[in-house]
Amino acid sequence: AILDSCFLAQEGRLLFLTTNHVxxxxxxxxxxxRVDVRVPFHLCSSAQLEAYVRHFYGTEAAAAAARSLGAAVPNRTLSVAQLQGALMRAPDSPDEGAKAVLSLLDNARIDAAHHVIDASEEERPLHATADAARGP
Structure with missing residues (x-):
């Protein structure tokens, strides 16, 4: 009901909903x-990663770093947000940015190896109910 009331007689409005578990x-x-367009955001392909690094630095030196990262980072491993966050650690140095991306990748592998998901959390559906929408 709350979601519908956001749009009553409201022309020209956009509402973005995001979830990791549709x-x-x-x-x-x-x-x-209620939801007319769905746009999935996937992890970066190697080509997207290379193009992003080249664009981020905008220099010829970035092309070599982009190629080396494209070869070193497995396809569909990092999100664009993760890639950008790593590159922001070295905004003026493509080589240092590449090192930050590789460090992020190593840390992600370590975290994945040690992460255990609680089965009750994994299977719990997120239902929209009138009571939940009203709040406390």
Whole structure:
């Protein structure tokens, strides 16, 4: 009800919904007419990673760093946000930025090896209910 009331007689408004688990959402929440466009954001391909690094630095020196990263980072491993965050650690040095990306990748592998998901958390659906929408 709250989601619908946001749009009553409101022309020219956009509402963005984001989730990492669309399959957990109540279908009524994302039905046609309520959610008209879905845009998935996938992890970077090697080509996207190279293009982003070249664009981020905008120098010829970045081309070599971009190629080496494209070869070193497995396809679909990092998100654009992760890549940008790593490059921001060295905004003036493509080589240092590449080192930051590789360090991020190593840390992500370590975290993944030690991360255990609680089964009850993994299977818990996130349903939109009238009570939840009203709040406390």
């Amino acid at each position: 399959e957990r959402l109540d279908p009524a929440l994302i039905r046609p007419g």
